[in-house]
Amino acid sequence: MTLETADITPPATPSGKGKSLLAQDTRTKKRNAAETRFKAYGIAALAFSILFLAMLLFAIVRNGVPAFTQTFVTIEVELPADVLDKNGNRDIDDIKKVSTFGYNPLIQDALVAATADIETDVADGDLKKMLSSSAGATVRNAVIANPDLIGQTVEFEVLASSRVDGYMKGRVEREDLERDRNLDAAHLDIVDALSQTGGVTRKFNWDFILGADASESRPEQAGMGVAMLGSVFMMLVVLLLSLPIGVAASIYLEEFAPQNWITDLIEVNISNLAAVPSIVFGILGLAVFIQFAHLPQSAPLVGGLTLTLMTLPTIVISTRASLKAVPPSIRSAALGVGASEMQTVFHHVLPLAMPGILTGTIIGLAQALGETAPLLLIGMVGYIASNYPDGIASGFLDPNSAMPAQIFEWAKRADPAYYERAWGGIIILLVFLMTMNIIAIILRRRFERRW
Amino acid sequence: MLDDKYHADRAVGTMQDKKITAKNVQVFYGDTHAIKDVNVDIADKTVTAFIGPSGCGKSTFLRCLNRMNDTIDICRVEGDILIDDEDIYDPRVDPVQLRAKVGMVFQKPNPFPKSIYDNVAYGPKIHGLAKTKADLDEIVESSLRKAALWNEAKDRLHQPGTGMSGGQQQRLCIARAIATAPEILLMDEPCSALDPIATAQVEELIDELRQSFSVVIVTHSMQQAARVSQKTAFFHLGNLVEFDDTDKIFTNPQDPRTESYISGRIG
Ligand SMILES: Nc1ncnc2c1ncn2[C@@H]1O[C@H](COP(=O)(O)OP(=O)(O)O)[C@@H](O)[C@H]1O
Ligand SMILES: [Mg+2]
Numbered sequence: 001m002t003l004e005t006a007d008i009t010p011p012a013t014p015s016g017k018g019k020s021l022l023a024q025d026t027r028t029k030k031r032n033a034a035e036t037r038f039k040a041y042g043i044a045a046l047a048f049s050i051l052f053l054a055m056l057l058f059a060i061v062r063n064g065v066p067a068f069t070q071t072f073v074t075i076e077v078e079l080p081a082d083v084l085d086k087n088g089n090r091d092i093d094d095i096k097k098v099s100t101f102g103y104n105p106l107i108q109d110a111l112v113a114a115t116a117d118i119e120t121d122v123a124d125g126d127l128k129k130m131l132s133s134s135a136g137a138t139v140r141n142a143v144i145a146n147p148d149l150i151g152q153t154v155e156f157e158v159l160a161s162s163r164v165d166g167y168m169k170g171r172v173e174r175e176d177l178e179r180d181r182n183l184d185a186a187h188l189d190i191v192d193a194l195s196q197t198g199g200v201t202r203k204f205n206w207d208f209i210l211g212a213d214a215s216e217s218r219p220e221q222a223g224m225g226v227a228m229l230g231s232v233f234m235m236l237v238v239l240l241l242s243l244p245i246g247v248a249a250s251i252y253l254e255e256f257a258p259q260n261w262i263t264d265l266i267e268v269n270i271s272n273l274a275a276v277p278s279i280v281f282g283i284l285g286l287a288v289f290i291q292f293a294h295l296p297q298s299a300p301l302v303g304g305l306t307l308t309l310m311t312l313p314t315i316v317i318s319t320r321a322s323l324k325a326v327p328p329s330i331r332s333a334a335l336g337v338g339a340s341e342m343q344t345v346f347h348h349v350l351p352l353a354m355p356g357i358l359t360g361t362i363i364g365l366a367q368a369l370g371e372t373a374p375l376l377l378i379g380m381v382g383y384i385a386s387n388y389p390d391g392i393a394s395g396f397l398d399p400n401s402a403m404p405a406q407i408f409e410w411a412k413r414a415d416p417a418y419y420e421r422a423w424g425g426i427i428i429l430l431v432f433l434m435t436m437n438i439i440a441i442i443l444r445r446r447f448e449r450r451w
Numbered sequence: 452m453l454d455d456k457y458h459a460d461r462a463v464g465t466m467q468d469k470k471i472t473a474k475n476v477q478v479f480y481g482d483t484h485a486i487k488d489v490n491v492d493i494a495d496k497t498v499t500a501f502i503g504p505s506g507c508g509k510s511t512f513l514r515c516l517n518r519m520n521d522t523i524d525i526c527r528v529e530g531d532i533l534i535d536d537e538d539i540y541d542p543r544v545d546p547v548q549l550r551a552k553v554g555m556v557f558q559k560p561n562p563f564p565k566s567i568y569d570n571v572a573y574g575p576k577i578h579g580l581a582k583t584k585a586d587l588d589e590i591v592e593s594s595l596r597k598a599a600l601w602n603e604a605k606d607r608l609h610q611p612g613t614g615m616s617g618g619q620q621q622r623l624c625i626a627r628a629i630a631t632a633p634e635i636l637l638m639d640e641p642c643s644a645l646d647p648i649a650t651a652q653v654e655e656l657i658d659e660l661r662q663s664f665s666v667v668i669v670t671h672s673m674q675q676a677a678r679v680s681q682k683t684a685f686f687h688l689g690n691l692v693e694f695d696d697t698d699k700i701f702t703n704p705q706d707p708r709t710e711s712y713i714s715g716r717i718g
């Protein structure tokens with residue numbers, strides 16, 4: 001038997017019996033080249049995304065990490081009894097009558113004493129520009145908390161002003177101060193001298209994570225804690241409402257509802273809802289929960305309800321997908337031994353769908369946690385400047401803010417110190433999101449490992 | 452000798468009372484007329500085989516017998532199906548109770564992703580057949596024994612049923628169906644996913660199950676029908692063409708369609 005191909009393509013092997021497998025023909029070469037090219041594109045795309053991710057992370061860390069440290073000035077404040085407690089009976093109500101302004105002269109004296117050894121032409125009255133204007137309140141709060149301090153000389157670590165803090169962090173240069181009425185270069189000489197002796201230190205600032213927001217002029221005092229609480233309350237509302245409602249709706253639609261045009265319509269609408277811009281849910285929440293139902297503005301309950309509207313489609317879609325992924329043979333098996341439809345779902349289908357449902361829910365929650373636009377519409381950008389538990393987010397109905405809204409607020413403010421805090425807030429938000437994702441992964445592993 | 456055995460078998464098949472009676476059964480999937488006016492009497496303690504070309508409605512008719520068709524929205528069943536002279540499509544009948552009485556084994560082995568023990572124990576549990584743990588243990592053991600799986604499973608009762616071989620999984624599914632103490636066992640091509648050795652084991656098992664149940668088996672293998680059944684029903688395009696003793700169907704079919712099917716001309 002002679003091979004006809006031998007006539008068409010010249011023999012590549014010495015024996016002349018058809019094509020050699022050792023040499024690639026043009027078609028194969030072309031195909032391999034295309035494959036190699038495609039792989040190269042893929043790797044390039046991957047490298048590109050990794051590069052962007054790295055740049056993003058670098059920017060976040062570089063800009064945000066300084067927000068977690070703060071500059072403090074150590075001063076020894078004399079707390080004379082004749083100024084702070086005129087009646088001398090340590091009555092707390094009398095002590096409270098002395099306002100923070102009453103403490104400012106004491107702090108000024110302390111500063112004069114602290115800088116006694118330093119040669120400077122800063123007037124005594126201007127020394128306090130180095131400190132945060134919150135210094136008086138810091139000392140006053142300490143005295144009210146512990147009236148026995150009156151009559152002693154007590155060492156305080158008070159916040160430095162944001163300019164001094166910026167100088168310590170390299171954000172503020174001496175040249176920048178020429179047009180600045182808040183601080184002079186001479187102040188910086190004092191800061192330099194004090195930091196030599198340990199009077200000015202920069203250390204980790206828990207108040208940035210746990211504290212409340214502060215006024216526009218006191219970025220050094222602002223913290224994320226209250227907004228964090230607001231976000232936590234909101235997420236509780238979202239979780240408690242959207243998980244049961246979403247899962248129940250999906251189970252009904254997927255396992256019980258008849259297949260007809262009504263369910264088809266509902267299905268299409270749910271898919272579309274998932275793609276509706278979040279601000280639409282915001283205005284819906286404003287109209288329904290605040291204007292119609294008269295729930296309080298800026299309350300985490302309203303924020304949570306609004307975000308629930310937004311999260312439900314996500315949860316319904318992922319739950320239905322994971323219910324669909326459960327093989328129909330499991331359903332037939334259960335029905336075949338006489339389980340009711342309800343038992344089939346709860347004994348067999350739902351446990352198998354659980355990992356997917358939980359993952360979907362947590363991803364939905366994470367989305368809701370980072371959502372800003374709807375919060376702006378329902379006023380969840382409350383300015384709360386006092387710490388827990390004084391008059392703030394002690395509940396679902398008190399006005400509050402939320403983490404992304406707080407970040408937005410900070411980014412809007414003029415002072416560059418707030419810009420730094422906005423980046424720091426982003427880090428906290430990302431840590432939250434990462435934690436949620438890790439929980440999702442752990443839960444998924446835990447449920448999948450059963451079989 | 453062989454004839455004697457057939458006669459003995461046939462005696463079993465015909466002497467028994469009828470267990471299931473179908474009268475003028477019609478099944479529709481939307482506009483598709485899948486079962487056309489089927490009348491049949493199925494005897495107790497007998498293996499009845501349904502054969503016919505694929506798509507002829509064997510599975511559809513089988514699923515009518517335990518109302519598994521109820522789960523298909525577009526499926527409509529007309530006519531009467533009586534089990535022990537009770538109409539199973541009577542509105543008073545709860546399909547859940549019916550399915551405890553009429554067990555089913557599916558084409559592809561479908562154990563629950565749970566332990567072997569839990570697979571078998573699930574049915575008795577939801578039907579309240581066992582009062583104590585010891586009762587349940589006993590049901591599980593006797594069901595596994597009846598399904599000829601006890602020796603292989605007794606040391607791994609608490610390991611996943613999904614980790615067994617295909618043949619073992621199918622016998623586990625049979626054990627699971629037996630565990631609810633059914634009176635009828637429906638099997639839809641129970642061996643089509645199994646290798647020849649596992650098939651032989653399951654066929655042997657079916658022959659034993661005949662002692663306690665009325666078994667209805669759908670099969671695409673005529674040899675299998677001939678090996679395990681006493682009665683055979685031949686379906687074609689939704690019609691029940693011929694229903695008779697198995698040896699008669701295979702040796703002396705009355706209808707030309709049956710003849711051409713078993714001689715390999717249609718199908
Ligand atoms: N779930 C279903 N929906 C619509 N049509 C179906 C469904 N199941 C079966 N059918 C139709 O019913 C007819 C009989 O199917 P079936 O009973 O599965 O045949 P067999 O088991 O004999 O191969 C076929 O025409 C099939 O297309
Ligand atoms: Mg079939």
